[in-house]
Amino acid sequence: MAVDNVRYRIGKSKGFRALTFVFAIACMVPLTAILFFIIRAGITRINWHFLVNIPRPVGEKGGGIANALVGSVIIIALASVIAIPIGILAGIYLSENRTGRLAYWCRLAVDILQGIPSIVIGIIAYFWLVKPLGGFSALSGSAALAIMMLPVIVRSTEETLKMLPPSLKEAAFALGMPFHRVVLKVILPVGISGILSGIMLSIARITGETAPLLFTAFGNPYLTADITAPMQSLPLLIFNYATSPYNDWHDLAWGASMILLLWVLFLNIFTKLISAKWKVQL
Amino acid sequence: MPTSLPAPAISTPAVRDTVNIRRRIRRAFRQIRTETVFKQALVISGLLLVILVLGILLTLITQSVPSIRLLGFRFIWGSTWNPVKDVYGAFPFLLGTLLTSFLALLISIPFSMAIAIFLGDYYPTGWFASLLKNAVELIAAVPSVIYGFWGLAVLVPMVRGLEVRLGMQQPLGVGIFSASLILSIMIIPYAASLGRSMIQMVPGHLKEAAYGLGATRWEMIRHVVLPYTRSGLFAGILLSLGRALGETMAVTMIIGNSSILPKNLFAPGNTMASVIANEFTEADKTVYLSALIELGLALFLVTVVINIIGKKIIDRLTND
Numbered sequence: 001m002a003v004d005n006v007r008y009r010i011g012k013s014k015g016f017r018a019l020t021f022v023f024a025i026a027c028m029v030p031l032t033a034i035l036f037f038i039i040r041a042g043i044t045r046i047n048w049h050f051l052v053n054i055p056r057p058v059g060e061k062g063g064g065i066a067n068a069l070v071g072s073v074i075i076i077a078l079a080s081v082i083a084i085p086i087g088i089l090a091g092i093y094l095s096e097n098r099t100g101r102l103a104y105w106c107r108l109a110v111d112i113l114q115g116i117p118s119i120v121i122g123i124i125a126y127f128w129l130v131k132p133l134g135g136f137s138a139l140s141g142s143a144a145l146a147i148m149m150l151p152v153i154v155r156s157t158e159e160t161l162k163m164l165p166p167s168l169k170e171a172a173f174a175l176g177m178p179f180h181r182v183v184l185k186v187i188l189p190v191g192i193s194g195i196l197s198g199i200m201l202s203i204a205r206i207t208g209e210t211a212p213l214l215f216t217a218f219g220n221p222y223l224t225a226d227i228t229a230p231m232q233s234l235p236l237l238i239f240n241y242a243t244s245p246y247n248d249w250h251d252l253a254w255g256a257s258m259i260l261l262l263w264v265l266f267l268n269i270f271t272k273l274i275s276a277k278w279k280v281q282l
Numbered sequence: 283m284p285t286s287l288p289a290p291a292i293s294t295p296a297v298r299d300t301v302n303i304r305r306r307i308r309r310a311f312r313q314i315r316t317e318t319v320f321k322q323a324l325v326i327s328g329l330l331l332v333i334l335v336l337g338i339l340l341t342l343i344t345q346s347v348p349s350i351r352l353l354g355f356r357f358i359w360g361s362t363w364n365p366v367k368d369v370y371g372a373f374p375f376l377l378g379t380l381l382t383s384f385l386a387l388l389i390s391i392p393f394s395m396a397i398a399i400f401l402g403d404y405y406p407t408g409w410f411a412s413l414l415k416n417a418v419e420l421i422a423a424v425p426s427v428i429y430g431f432w433g434l435a436v437l438v439p440m441v442r443g444l445e446v447r448l449g450m451q452q453p454l455g456v457g458i459f460s461a462s463l464i465l466s467i468m469i470i471p472y473a474a475s476l477g478r479s480m481i482q483m484v485p486g487h488l489k490e491a492a493y494g495l496g497a498t499r500w501e502m503i504r505h506v507v508l509p510y511t512r513s514g515l516f517a518g519i520l521l522s523l524g525r526a527l528g529e530t531m532a533v534t535m536i537i538g539n540s541s542i543l544p545k546n547l548f549a550p551g552n553t554m555a556s557v558i559a560n561e562f563t564e565a566d567k568t569v570y571l572s573a574l575i576e577l578g579l580a581l582f583l584v585t586v587v588i589n590i591i592g593k594k595i596i597d598r599l600t601n602d
Contacts, residue, residue, distance in 0.1 A: 013498035020404065023396030027474075028417050030467045034424060034432050041435075089327035096324065106328040108590070109335040115589030116338070117528025119555045120578045123562070124338050127345060150331065178313040180320035208425020211530040211555070215562050235427045235531075242431040243535060257428050268423045272416065 035261070042258025045251050054223050055237075058246045065256050067223040068237040071138065072207065074225060075217060075233055078142035079206060083149035084199060090150075091157025091195070092183060098162075114151040121147050122212040130216055138231035141217030145209060149202040156198020160191040197271045204267035208260060210235035234260045342579040349572035357576060363541040363557075365565070370573040374543045378551040379581075381458050381544070382533060383526040386465035390522065393466075394473035395515065401474075402481025403507060415478070422471035430535030433464040438536060445548055456538035457550045464532050469525045473518035480514030480599065481507055514599050520592035524585045530555040554581050 049064055056063030090106065097103040125144035130136055164187060172182040188195070213219075218230040219240055234256050241253035349357065353370055360371020397418055405411045434456075441463070442455030484507050492502040508515075538550020539560055552560070554577045565571040 009498050009501065013500035016500040016503075017404065020396045020399050023393050024400035024414060027393050027397055027421070027470055028414065031417055031421050031424075033436070034428070037432060037436060038428065086327050086330060089324055090331050093324040093328040097328075102325065102328055102332070105332045109331040111589060111593050112335050112586050113331070115524055115528075115585050117530065117555055117581050117585055119528070119530040119558050120338070120342070120582050123345075123558070123575060123578045124341055126562075127341050128337075147334065150334075154331070178317040180317050181313075183320070204423060208427060210425070210427045211559060214559055218563075235425060238427050238431060239531060239535070242427075242434060253431060257431055260425060261428055264423055264425060265420065268420060272419075 038254070038257050038261050041254040042256075042261075045255035046258065050255055055221055055241075055249070055252055058248060061248065063248070063252060065234070065237060065252060065259075067220065068232045068234045068256060069259075070223060070225065071217070071220070071231040072233040072235075074227065075138050075142050075145065075213075075231060076203060076207060078139065078227065079145035079149060080199070080203065082142060082146035083153060083202070087150050087153030087199075087202075088157050088188075088195060091154045092161060092187075094154065094158040095161035110151045110154050113147065114155070118148060118209055118211040119214075122215050125212060126215045133228070135228075136216060136218035136230040138217050138227040138229065141213045141231065141233070142227070144212035144216050145206040148206050148209060148212065152202035152205060153195075153198050156201070157191075157195050160194025160198070161187060163194075164190055193274060197275045200267050200271045200274075204264050204271070207267070208235055208264055210239050214239075339582070342575060342582055346572050346576035346579050348568055349576045352569055353573065357573065361543045365561070365567070365570045368567070368569065370569065372554070372573070372577060374541055375552050375554045375557050375577060376580075378458060378537065378544060379527060379553040379555070381547070381551070382462045382465055382537070382553055383523060385458070385462035385547070386469060386526050387519065387523055389462065389466035390470050390473070391519065394470045394518070394522065395477060397470070397474040398477025398481055398515070398518075399503060399507070401478040402484075403503060406482060415475075418471050418474050421467065426468065426529060426531040427535075429464050429468055430532035433460065433532060433536045437463060441548070450548060454538060454548075454550060456536055457548045458537060458544055459547045461533045461537040461551075461553075462547075464536055465526050465529055468529060468532065469522040472522040472525055473515070476518035476521065476596070477511070477515050480511040480518070483514075483599075484510050513595050517592040517595035517599075520588050520595075524588040524592065527588070528555060528581060528585050530559050534559045554578075 049062065051064055051069065052066050053062070053064035054067045055065065090110075094103055094106060094110075121144050124147070125140045129140035129143055133140065168186060168190065169182060172186045177185070213233055213236050217233055217236065219236045220230045220232045224231055238253045238256050238260065241249035241256075244250070349370070353360075357370060357372055358376065359373055360369065361373045362369050362371045363374060397414065401411055401415055438455035438460055440455075441457070441460045442453045445453035445455065488506050488510065489502055492506045497505065533553050534556040537552060537556055539552055539556060540550040541552055541557070544551040558574050558578055558581075562571070562574055565574055
């Protein structure tokens with residue numbers, strides 16, 4: 001009787017172990033399915049022509065996504081220019097001020113920013129920039145994406161700088177260096193790897209964002225570099241063409257999806273390698 | 283030689299020192315000024331973040347005032363959404379959001395908890411563990427528009443097949459169930475990675491004590507690990523829920539975009555986020571636009587509260 005009971009308990013334990021394994025491994029299935037499917041569907045569409053041409057009207061074969069590639073690069077570059085300085089400065093502020101009222105509110109603000117649904121940020125950018133400027137523009141899209149980048153950069157900067165040994169800073173102060181030189185010449189160079197990986201993660205995060213661009217950058221079937229005009233971006237193109245009824249446009253969207261997916265995966269894996277090499281904790 | 287007269291006077295040691303000292307003092311003052319400016323820049327950028335969040339809240343509130351004033355509580359309980367006739371009842375969207383999010387959560391919890399236990403207790407190290415860990419993080423990295431596109435091409439036909447087999451009247455494929463499925467994949471990483479780090483923090487002596495009393499591995503997990511990490515796992519699930527509530531693009535592409543109150547789980551519907559994405563640029567009337575922004579405000583408040591609660595739980599756990 002007792003042996004039976006023990007056998008039952010061991011069997012139950014093994015059963016749950018097997019169940020855990022099955023469920024855990026099952027999570028890899030959708031990821032591999034998505035990677036496989038997108039790459040299989042996208043790889044045949046990608047060639048030189050695809051990268052340097054703009055989309056053709058419905059019914060005409062061919063066409064490419066040059067406008068979306070250029071647009072994405074411009075929008076992201078502009079967003080980085082806005083977000084990186086503010087993000088790093090705020091991160092330094094938080095790491096220097098562990099306590100205090102403003103630091104508390106600032107930390108709370110970062111947590112809130114991290115959780116805001118991206119569509120709400122689109123609404124905000126619409127009212128802050130699109131309406132006052134009188135039209136959809138790449139600039140407003142960049143601002144929306146910059147808001148999304150901020151919390152990631154602030155967090156990674158703060159966490160990286162917090163982990164540096166205080167002796168480093170004290171040594172620099174003991175030499176009579178002023179605060180800004182201690183930060184710029186000692187603290188930032190030492191923590192640069194962590195900050196860089198934060199920046200890259202934030203870029204990876206915003207590259208795929210569509211919702212904030214819907215009513216800001218809006219999309220544009222033509223190639224443009226004018227940041228006050230509507231501009232196409234990769235995720236916008238995928239959304240618009242994937243939900244259209246035309247097969248030619250679906251093809252463009254598959255190609256664009258593959259490029260977007262590979263770029264995001266590349267950024268993530270590259271960041272991971274950097275942080276593994278420099279032992280950064282994110 | 284009148285011009286060369288002052289030269290020897292300057293080069294006396296005493297004069298040289300005063301010039302040097304004066305120069306040094308000037309430099310020190312300049313450094314101090316830069317230091318102050320730098321410190322102010324830090325404070326300003328910190329303040330900027332606070333102002334940004336307050337500004338977002340304020341903009342949402344002021345812009346949704348027309349709708350709040352005109353519609354009041356009818357907005358929440360009204361089940362008809364017909365902008366052409368100026369009828370704005372957001373109940374179908376509230377229901378759509380709650381249904382998709384909680385269904386997605388229900389589907390994803392077994393998977394995310396399995397990953398958390400697998401990586402936290404059974405196999406914390408090893409090549410397969412790091413492969414699984416990275417794969418789970420990549421799930422979070424894939425852009426939502428790609429989930430949407432893949433869902434349209436692969437998941438929707440599968441769900442349509444299921445609906446045909448169930449003998450449904452209109453097998454559409456798109457609908458609340460499909461949206462929940464895609465959402466459930468997308469939110470796995472949030473609960474899984476937090477759960478893993480929480481389970482890894484369980485002290486070894488507690489586990490060993492359980493083994494010492496003759497517990498099997500499952501009994502140890504069930505009676506030591508899970509109770510010990512209960513609030514951490516809960517926080518992870520909250521973060522997942524926050525993600526699911528605010529997720530826009532994948533849901534918009536798959537849910538079918540119907541403003542009619544959904545009759546069953548397979549019916550097409552709309553969530554708060556998807557209706558904003560679909561109709562914001564078409565909203566030509568002040569009340570219409572304002573009603574959409576009120577949805578955004580509700581979304582903002584709900585996700586903020588959920589995220590802050592989750593964050594507070596995590597902070598308390600990691601500080602102890």
